[in-house]
Amino acid sequence: MVGPMSFMRYDSIAIPAILKLYREHEMTQTFFMPAWVMERHPELVDSILHDGHEIAAHGYLHEAPGTLEPADEEYWMGRAIDTHVKLTGQRPRGYRAPVYNFSDHTARILGEEGFLYDSSLMADHDPYLIDGGSGTVVELPTHFALDDWPQYTHLPDYNYMMPINSPGRAADVFLSEFDAAWEDGGLWISVWHPFVSGRPARLKEIGRMISHMKDRGDVWFAPLEMIARHLREEVDSGGAVLRTDRLPYYKGPLGGGDSRAFSAGDTY
Numbered sequence: 001m002v003g004p005m006s007f008m009r010y011d012s013i014a015i016p017a018i019l020k021l022y023r024e025h026e027m028t029q030t031f032f033m034p035a036w037v038m039e040r041h042p043e044l045v046d047s048i049l050h051d052g053h054e055i056a057a058h059g060y061l062h063e064a065p066g067t068l069e070p071a072d073e074e075y076w077m078g079r080a081i082d083t084h085v086k087l088t089g090q091r092p093r094g095y096r097a098p099v100y101n102f103s104d105h106t107a108r109i110l111g112e113e114g115f116l117y118d119s120s121l122m123a124d125h126d127p128y129l130i131d132g133g134s135g136t137v138v139e140l141p142t143h144f145a146l147d148d149w150p151q152y153t154h155l156p157d158y159n160y161m162m163p164i165n166s167p168g169r170a171a172d173v174f175l176s177e178f179d180a181a182w183e184d185g186g187l188w189i190s191v192w193h194p195f196v197s198g199r200p201a202r203l204k205e206i207g208r209m210i211s212h213m214k215d216r217g218d219v220w221f222a223p224l225e226m227i228a229r230h231l232r233e234e235v236d237s238g239g240a241v242l243r244t245d246r247l248p249y250y251k252g253p254l255g256g257g258d259s260r261a262f263s264a265g266d267t268y
Contacts, residue, residue: 001157003157004155004157004158007155007195008195009195010194010195010198010199011037011041011044011194011195011198012041012044013198014194014195014197014198014199014203015031015044015047015048015194015198016047017198017200017203018194018198018203019047019048019051019053021203021206021207021210022051022053023051024207025207025210025214025221027210027221028051028052028053028054028221028222028223029053029054029221029222029223030053030054030055030056030094030223030224030225031048031053031054031055031056032055032056032057032058032094032096032119033045033055033056033058034058034059034060034061034062034080034098035057035058035059035060035079035080035082035083035084036060036061036062036083038055038083038084038087039083039087042087045087045088049088053223054093054094054223054224054225055084055088055092056092056093056094056095056096056119056224056225057077057080057081057084057092057094057095057096057115058080058095058096058098059076059080059097059098060076060077060079060080060083061076062098062099063076063098064097064098064099064101065097065098065101065102065103065105065106066097066101066102066103066104067101068103070103070105073103073105073106073109074105074109077109077113080092081113091113091114092115093115093116093117093225093228093229094115094116094117094118094119094140094224094225094228095110095115095117095118095119095120096118096119096120096191097118097120100120100121100122102118102120102121104247104248105132105248106118106120106132106247107130107131107132107133107134107137107247107248108132108133108134108247109132109134110130110132110134110137111131111132111133111134111135111136111137112134112135115137116137116138116225116228116229116232117137117138117139117140117224117225117227117228118130118137118138118139118140119139119140119141119142119189119224121139121141121245122141122142122143122144123139123141123245124139124141124243125141125143125181125186125187126141126186126187127139127140127141127187127227127228127231127242128141128242128243128244128245129235129242129243129244129245130244130245130246130247131244131245131246131247132246132247132248133246136244138228138231138232138242139245140187140189140224140227140228141187141189142189142190142191145173145174145177146174146177146188146189146190146191147190147191147192148170148190148191148192148193148196148197148202149162149191149193149196150162151164151165151169151170151173152164152165152170152196152197152202153196167201167202167204167205168205170202170205171205171208171209174190174209175209175212178209178212178213179216182213182216182218182219187227189224192206
């Protein structure tokens with residue numbers, strides 16, 4: 001469908017504008033890119049890397065891992081890694097599952113592939129470790145309150161019918177979370193899609209938010225790889241202790257496979 005695809009192709013306009021904003025604030029960040037997009041827009045890859053930003057893995061076709069068989073998830077992960085090596089010169093160090101759709105096997109695959117960190121899960125507001133049986137990976141959690149999709153996305157062809165908030169109202173949500181994290185000395189990771197938040201009014205609001213964060217002081221703006229590497233070094237040296245979630249949480253259906261455990265009228 002040409003209409004919805006044109007919405008997403010705004011990246012070619014948004015990414016240069018976002019990079020300009022980051023240069024003005026002298027900061028580097030992390031871009032999660034599906035490998036298929038990287039292959040078709042190598043000029044965007046080059047511009048992101050030129051400015052010193054990290055490009056992390058985000059699937060190949062933006063496939064949902066939770067809907068795939070393990071062998072298929074491994075195949076698409078391998079294709080994505082190969083693309084990263086070809087276009088960036090190195091394997092990706094971080095991963096975010098498309099639509100946060102982390103499968104029962106994703107943690108194991110990340111460990112086997114040597115990933116440093118993941119940023120898909122929401123079991124904490126501070127960093128922790130995940131272990132899928134093949135070694136631990138640093139989890140840098142975020143959550144839906146820090147995602148621009150619920151704030152702005154109205155895309156009827158894909159059944160996204162969100163009310164479109166003003167940039168100021170969206171910023172109220174984002175900054176309330178930031179201020180709480182700042183008071184606790186914690187972690188704050190936004191999830192902003194270039195073709196969503198790169199529109200002029202929204203990008204100007206991001207600039208104002210960055211200025212607010214700088215004014216508060218004692219804020220480390222960094223690519224997620226740098227944050228994860230710092231945490232890993234602290235854990236390995238004994239300078240920090242992070243809790244570990246062993247994944248998947250459950251090995252089988254809840255209720256022991258008994259369909260009577262839940263009824264159609266249950267609410268959660």
